[in-house]
Amino acid sequence: MKNLLILGGGTAGSIAANKLRRRLPTDRWAVTVVDSDDDHRYQPGFLFVPFGTYRPDQVTRSRRRYLSGDVDLVYARIERVVPDEHVVELSDGRRLPYDALIIASGVTPRPDQTPGLLGEEWGRTIHEFYTYDGSVALARALSTWPGGRLVTSVVEMPIKCPVAPLEFAFLADSHFQERGIRDRVELTYVTPLPGAFTKPIAAKAFGSTLSDKGIDVEPDFMLMEVDPERRVLVSYDEREVPYDLLVVVPVNMGADFVAASGLGNELNLVPVDKQTLQSKAHPDVFALGDANDIPTSKAGSVAHFAIDVFVENFVEYATGRPMTHAFDGHANCFIETGHGKAMLIDFNYDTEPLPGRFPVAGLGPMSLLKQTRLNHLGKLAFEWIYWNVLLPGRPLPLPADMSLAGKRTDLLTTARS
């Protein structure tokens, strides 16, 4: 009997476990997931908790319930991986041997990495919304906030769900309008990027949405520290941005055990082949979802599309054959823009997000890089799809490879000339 060990039972770990369990013979492979608790968070919901659109109890369900009955779930903290011995050491002293290892432990916001964030003002005038506790604390703070300067600040790229801070700024604009205090709020978006996004065509579209909503952008801002007493952000090139309420997206880092195992880069991300997700250092180790270093968005959609490809490869790998499938970096993200509308982007390693139409079988085309009601409904419907289709590993009518159908590819040459 061989052991497939999956470290992390979040989006990527759960999809991989459920899909592979169906594809690997039960008399040949045991599939085991290791995670520290039973709380599976619907992370896209964290964006809506601060504005009261989602209740906190709406974002958590049982990990065990969303794993196939034939998948073992071990509740434990991971101490380290010993790749040369093909063993994972748990903090309770247990040692789990593996024949193949999947690291799916994601990334975590690390406010400790920026001086001035953690302190007495953390949870008071300084907030984040990338964790359950953070989004709940921010909901409390926003509900009674009288107005002033609200700054949304991305500390460093890459972060998971790179559009979420933009969405937060857009939703804050509508939230304050609905409360009738928008005229008492100054909104500023602070980013280390030269614009609203990394890719030029989307950056332009998001940039004009920010400016339409009266949200100021402070680009190229490499945050060095926060001065919680003076309430200013200070950049390495000595610029300052003042705030009354700071909503920060801290540095995102992979799990500490990845670093302790010598498997990570400077952000504890596992370097992998971007097409097969196989570790560059150890052929029996793979990293899925946010835990790896592939050059595309850290997003649930990427985990989903990548795993569609990875599962085919792993079945070949498990029977000693060469892996013949290649992931193209496909990402697909809804961007909430407020007032019941959203945008949609669809892209991969080679093709940046383009405007146009996005065909969905059985539903009709959705609009890319354009604010529509249908995109917003798509984003809301995704919650049901996440729990009932995506996690169980059932097929979605979306191909893993990005398609150019409907996209304004003519803009590519224009943008580059």
Next chain:
Amino acid sequence: MPMTMIAGHEVSVDDEGFMTRYDEWDETTGAALAAAIGIEMTDEHWDAIRFMRSDYQAQGATPTIRRLSTVGGMDTKRLFTLFPKKPAKKMAYIAGLPKPAGCV
């Protein structure tokens, strides 16, 4: 792929002037590229550029500011002084490496 003359050598560059062939670079070229963006190279500048090139050779990617700091042991604030405003981009330009990939 456009070509351009730098310090008397014809080299390949991309649309933004970043050199595209690792082996076409030498320190004379680097100094000329630095001068073109108003940076006078000192030993401290060269230490950073040399680390960047060797790391690129080992990793196959232009190192980020974080990597220069955690792996290369360089002080980030100092890099902003040596290569003002956009150190990662300027250093890659001088080092003859691809522009650091914006993470998506």
